[in-house]
Amino acid sequence: MAARNQGHPTTSWYAQTANPFPDLASLKGEHRTEVCIIGAGYTGLGAALRLAEQGVPTIVLEEAQVGSGASGRNGGQIHTGQRRDQYWLEKTVGPDDALALWTLAQDAKAHLHGLIAQYAIACDLKPGLIEARHRPIGEDHDRAWRDHMASRYGYDQIRLIDRDALAHELGCETYFGGTVDEGGGHLHPLNFALGLGLAAIRSGAQIFERSRALSWRKTAKGMEVTTPHGTVICQRLILTGDGYIDGLSPSIDARVMPINNFILATAPLGERADEIIRSDAAVSDSRFVVNYFRKSPDGRLLFGGGENYLPGFPSDLARFVRRHMLKVYPRLADVPVTHAWGGSLGITLNRTPYVRALAPGVVAAAGYSGQGVMLAPYFGKLLADASLGEMTGLDLLSRLPAPPFPGGKHLRWPALVAGLSWYALRDRL
Numbered sequence: 029m030a031a032r033n034q035g036h037p038t039t040s041w042y043a044q045t046a047n048p049f050p051d052l053a054s055l056k057g058e059h060r061t062e063v064c065i066i067g068a069g070y071t072g073l074g075a076a077l078r079l080a081e082q083g084v085p086t087i088v089l090e091e092a093q094v095g096s097g098a099s100g101r102n103g104g105q106i107h108t109g110q111r112r113d114q115y116w117l118e119k120t121v122g123p124d125d126a127l128a129l130w131t132l133a134q135d136a137k138a139h140l141h142g143l144i145a146q147y148a149i150a151c152d153l154k155p156g157l158i159e160a161r162h163r164p165i166g167e168d169h170d171r172a173w174r175d176h177m178a179s180r181y182g183y184d185q186i187r188l189i190d191r192d193a194l195a196h197e198l199g200c201e202t203y204f205g206g207t208v209d210e211g212g213g214h215l216h217p218l219n220f221a222l223g224l225g226l227a228a229i230r231s232g233a234q235i236f237e238r239s240r241a242l243s244w245r246k247t248a249k250g251m252e253v254t255t256p257h258g259t260v261i262c263q264r265l266i267l268t269g270d271g272y273i274d275g276l277s278p279s280i281d282a283r284v285m286p287i288n289n290f291i292l293a294t295a296p297l298g299e300r301a302d303e304i305i306r307s308d309a310a311v312s313d314s315r316f317v318v319n320y321f322r323k324s325p326d327g328r329l330l331f332g333g334g335e336n337y338l339p340g341f342p343s344d345l346a347r348f349v350r351r352h353m354l355k356v357y358p359r360l361a362d363v364p365v366t367h368a369w370g371g372s373l374g375i376t377l378n379r380t381p382y383v384r385a386l387a388p389g390v391v392a393a394a395g396y397s398g399q400g401v402m403l404a405p406y407f408g409k410l411l412a413d414a415s416l417g418e419m420t421g422l423d424l425l426s427r428l429p430a431p432p433f434p435g436g437k438h439l440r441w442p443a444l445v446a447g448l449s450w451y452a453l454r455d456r457l
C-alpha cells in the first residue's frame with residue numbers, strides 16, 4: 029500500500045525555497061465539469077493546463093497540496109529519452125515504435141522547455157546531464173551508445189568523458205568515466221510544479237487541495253468521483269498519482285508499485301562549490317540504486333541516494349543519505365547536512381510507464397519508474413488530448429508491454445523486496 033501524501037515535507041530544501049503559491053480550497057458539495065483529473069503532480073497539472081488552454085471545463089482533485097508528491101520532491105534531473113533505452117525499445121517494440129517513442133520523448137523535452145518559457149516559470153533550469161560509470165568496464169558500451177544515438181536517431185548531444193576529466197569535473201575520484209548529455213539538464217522541481225499549477229489555474233482550471241478521490245463510478249449522469257466532503261460529476265476522467273495512486277483502479281494497482289527514495293541538501297559549500305561539478309550539470313551514476321546529485325544556485329550539494337521498499341521512511345533520513353554521499357564525496361565529511369526528505373515514486377515490472385485507456389472516457393498514466401520530470405508533463409498533455417479524442421500518443425504508449433507484478437496486490441511486496449534487494453546488493457559486489 030502506498031504511503032499517503034501529507035503535503036510538502038517541512039524538511040525539504042525545495043519546500044523552503046518555493047515560489048509563492050495560494051492555498052486552495054478543498055472540494056465541498058457537488059460540482060459538475062467536463063473533465064476531472066485526479067492528482068496535481070506534473071501529469072495531472074500538464075493535463076489540466078492543456079485542457080484549460082482549450083477552454084475545456086476541468087477540475088483537479090489533489091489529496092494533499094499541488095506538487096507535494098514526487099513532482100515537488102525529486103532530483104530535478106532531466107533525462108533524455110524514455111525510461112528504457114533505445115536498444116531495449118528496439119528489441120521490445122520493434123524499430124518503428126522505438127523511433128516513434130524516441131520522437132515522443134524529444135517532443136516531451138521541447139514541451140518542457142516551451143512551458144517554462146511560455147509561462148515564465150522561475151525554476152532554475154540549467155543544461156547538462158552527466159552519466160558517471162561506477163565500474164571500470166563500460167567505455168565501449170558508452171562509445172557504441174553515443175554512435176548509435178547519432179547514426180540512428182540523429183542525436184549528437186552525447187560526448188564521452190574519460191576518468192581524469194570526470195574526476196576534475198566532479199571534484200571526486202569515484203568514477204571511471206562516462207558520458208555528458210548536453211541535451212539533459214536540471215531544474216527546481218517544486219517550483220516547476222507550482223508554475224504549472226499557476227498556469228493551469230490562470231488558464232481556467234479549478235484545483236482543489238486536500239481532496240482525496242476515494243472512488244469513482246459510472247452513473248447515468250456521467251462519471252461520479254467521491255471525496256470525503258464532495259463529489260464531482262464529469263464526462264471524462266484522468267487518473268494520475270504515480271507512487272501515491274492506490275485503490276482507484278485494480279489494473280493500476282496490479283502494475284504500479286510505490287518505492288521510496290531520498291535526498292539531502294548540504295549547507296552552502298562556499299568556495300569549495302567551485303571544485304564540485306564545475307560545469308553545473310546534473311549527475312547520475314550507473315548504480316542500480318542510483319546516486320544522483322547537482323548543485324543548488326546557492327552552492328549546496330543536493331544529493332539523492334538510497335531507497336527503501338517499505339510503507340515508511342528511515343527514521344534518520346539525513347544520516348541515511350549522507351552515508352551514500354560520503355562514498356562519492358568523502359571530502360565533504362565536515363559539511364553539515366541541513367535538509368533531508370523523501371518521496372514515493374511508482375515503478376512497473378519492466379520500468380516502462382503504464383499509460384492506458386482503462387474504460388470508455390477514463391485514461392491513466394503512472395509508473396514512470398523514476399523518470400518523470402521531462403516525460404510526465406507531456407504525458408499529461410497526451411492524456412488530455414486522448415480525453416478529447418486525439419489518441420495517437422496514448423495509443424503508442426499503450427503498446428508498451430505492462431505485465432502485472434507477480435503475486436497480485438497482496439503478495440507482490442515480498443517478491444519485489446527480494447528482487448530489488450538483490451539488485452541493490454549487486455551494486456556492492
Ligand SMILES: Cc1cc2nc3c(=O)[nH]c(=O)nc-3n(C[C@H](O)[C@H](O)[C@H](O)COP(=O)(O)OP(=O)(O)OC[C@H]3O[C@@H](n4cnc5c(N)ncnc54)[C@H](O)[C@@H]3O)c2cc1C
Pocket residue numbers: 033066067068069070071072089090091092093094095096097098099100101102103104105106107239240241242268269270271272273274276289290291320332370371372373393394396397398399400401402404
Ligand atoms: C525522491 C525522488 C527523486 C526523483 N528524481 C527524479 C529525477 O531526478 N528525474 C526524473 O525524471 N524523475 C525523478 N523522480 C520521479 C518523478 O518525480 C516522477 O516520475 C514524477 O514526479 C511523477 O509525476 P506525477 O504527477 O505522475 O506524480 P506525483 O508528482 O507523485 O503526483 C501525484 C499526485 O497525486 C496525488 N494523489 C494520489 N492519489 C490521489 C487520490 N486518490 N486523490 C487525489 N490525489 C491523489 C498525490 O497526492 C500527488 O500529489 C523522482 C521521484 C522521487 C520520489
